[in-house]
Amino acid sequence: MDHLPDFAGSSLKFGTSGLRGLVAELNGIPAFAYTCAFAEMLKKDGSAAAARNRVLVGRDLRESSPDIARLCGAALRESGLVALDCGALPTPALAYHGMRFGIPAIMVTGSHIPEERNGLKFYRAQGEIDKADEAAILAWHAKMNILRLPEGARTVRSQSPDCDPIAAYRERYLDFFGTGALAGLTVGVYQHSSVARDVIVQVLEGLGARAVPLGRASRFIPVDTEALRMEDEALARTWAAEQALDAIVSTDGDADRPLIADASGTFLRGDLVGAITANDLGADTIVTPVTSNSALEASGAFETVIRTRVGSPYVIEGMLEATRSGARAVVGFEANGGVLLGSDIVRGGRKLTALPTRDAMLPILCALGQVVRQGRPLAQLGADFGFKAAASNRLKDIPSEKSAAFLLQLLQDRPFLGRLLLPLGGVAALDDKDGVRLTARNGEVVHFRASGNAPELRVYVEAATPERAEDLLEWGLAQARQQVA
Template sequence: MSDAPLMLGVSGLRGIVGQSLTPEIAWRYGMAIGQTLQQWGEAGNILIGRDSRPSGPELAAALAAGLAETGTTAIDMGICSTPAVGYAARQRRHAAIVLTASHNPTPWNGVKIIRAQGTAPTAADAQSVIDHFHALADRKPAADPAAYQIKPAGFDAAQEHAHAVAQLVDQQAIRDANLKVVVDSVCGAGGAEARTLLDQLNVSLVHLHSPPTGDFPHEPEPTEQNLTELAAAVTQHQADAGMAQDPDADRLALVDNSGRYIGEECTLALAVQHLLKPGQSAVANLSTSRMIDDLAQPINATIFRSPVGEANVAEIMRQENAALGGEGNGGVIDPRLSYVRDSLLSIALTLDLIAATGKTLAQLRDELPAYTMQKEKVPRPEGSFGQIADRLAQLFPDARIDRQDGIRFDFDNRWLHVRPSNTEPILRFIAEAPTEQHAAELTRKARSILNV
């Protein structure tokens, strides 16, 4: 048996292809999904989409073979973004599967489930799949599951999604603005959809790494150090913005018209600034910047916080009938499309905001509330996290405390979130304040009392 990790959790399954993730594992996981769909009353047909990793086709076939064992028919949508799969699931009221390992390198792949409502499963729903998977540990396929023939879809999910996104913005205003953007699609699933969207909006496109080969030209997570080429291209082409997708195109990082990386936290903040109306609500996780709180307060809008994870954001969005949601990793969720993070939506909303205001992206960024965020991780100290949280609570007696996911301390213009990792024996510290010094001081105090 391989020592490579096979990760099972609320986000689905993820492993290293050929080691911890094989066609036989995918077959078993397909069976587990099929059995769970029967419990949910969503059996029958299930949609499958995938990012551009070379391992996608054989793993999709193996999943479909496992699903067939439970009487569920898989429908192959080919390469398309995760939000395109979410949109197709909701439109057709079918559950769906996305084969992707998000920002992990090419040797990895994974399986994400989307329910027929267009939302990721809750933690309890995901646990049901995991329980079925473990119960099938002794099952073996009678034939090579990677050779299974999947039924092709009779529709283009990627094109449908791009056209649906375009309907949410002022297309004529964007066309009239004569905008130019540079998009880095990292040879992932989002390139064709981005091109379709921008063509429809008459936006001039300089496209970096658009072919969906799965051969990522740089580390695929859209962080500043990985996007120096994009920043240089924005300056070279005198573009209005640079936009970086991750491999499954559910996240978007932004570079402004000066070539400055303005990050992923600003993606959601700009969307909140543009879309949120007086009296409405939005949802973000506990580790997301308080820029959105500052933007919501003057218009009497409400920001709800959730535990970290797209499924948790989506669950509270549905409970509160929120107009918008997302996470600080560049993921924006609009329930008019689905409850899945969507880079195409973020592209469209950013262009719509530029066109509506007549301001540059640099100006829009500089008008956002000014905060500095600092992130650290340390080995987890001994004792339960409850004990750790209680010690921290004694340190900050005047703070507003949220214990949904780890523990978060809120002050008037700064906050600290401390949470245990779900996959490693570490603690994560996320602090935000008006200055780097103040953010660092919050983390220093917390680490000091824990002796880490």
């Protein structure tokens, strides 16, 4: 039997809707034990019985994901539940299937982080787990104290679901947008190792576009929509120069964050993609974290803008509050571009049901649909919102305690803060909703924030021009590096 190794200072930590860490620490007893803890939570509050003891299990295309998914299936069986193996599929497709049929789910994915890391995303039948669920899972994990795997845990074969979750996800968008909605467009699809790389092509072609598959990879590529690799940006520019493309689209690894470039191969910021999506769907209320562009309020496109902490659980909480307060059409999105649909949308007699989890397909289709309906290129559509130039990046492998100490110093040591922002004219405003967001007297924004699911310190900036934003980002990264190195 496998025995629990001693992981002093384990990398395994709960972040957005689940657990992430190094594959070497997750792929074994921890994956089994946390799944057992999730199962006990479902059993004790009646959720398992309501789902007829079924739990969906999906995965991304990382090399480690199939093995970890088998461990999840073994843990569910050990807990007296039935695992339904959905195979490799987009996270929002798994969540959509679970919500339709009232079945909880586990997605094995590390999203955008490097392949040596992986994770588990947990879903109730109603959608993503919240912070109370997270606490309950941690409590059950500690109480159960599982120290070994049962024999044969890595070879368990799970049942298949009664219907195809990917087909249902595909039909969701084909039905709402309608045949011919994207007719006349030629769209490059940067496939890399996105688990949605085939279904994106299928949906685009089903809506009348000509899809051009690009850059399909045989190994996992960590595409982070908030911190693009230079090689990804170079690829997009090259493809745009070589072919007449109206746009290039892609997603992160598990397809809950979109990546959209205009005809020149220039990628749109995720919060701009979210704004275009919300506008296309006729949202009267948007819910978005404090990291999204500060021009959202000034654009006048939305009646109400609700700001939250970073993370889909907080956006979901904000959307629920908005609907309780009487909002008609609620759309949530994060600066990474992931869109959460907080209410049903009806257009042209077609209904798109709420899907309160991050999704990449919806914003891709809304942005492309706007190009067709308005007859204008993406670059022009984006310019309508008057966004400030923004940029973001992160310092990798920064221990959480160092990031925390730096952020605390920004909040408590006002002389230090004054010296730090002196080159920008001093501090005009400070927001500590999530990390420390500083607005300088010259109107520029520098936001320092520790990642919730990786050992990283992120820096976000806003400025008047793209060139100034890049300079400001480099300055912000340098200031942070000095403090946490």
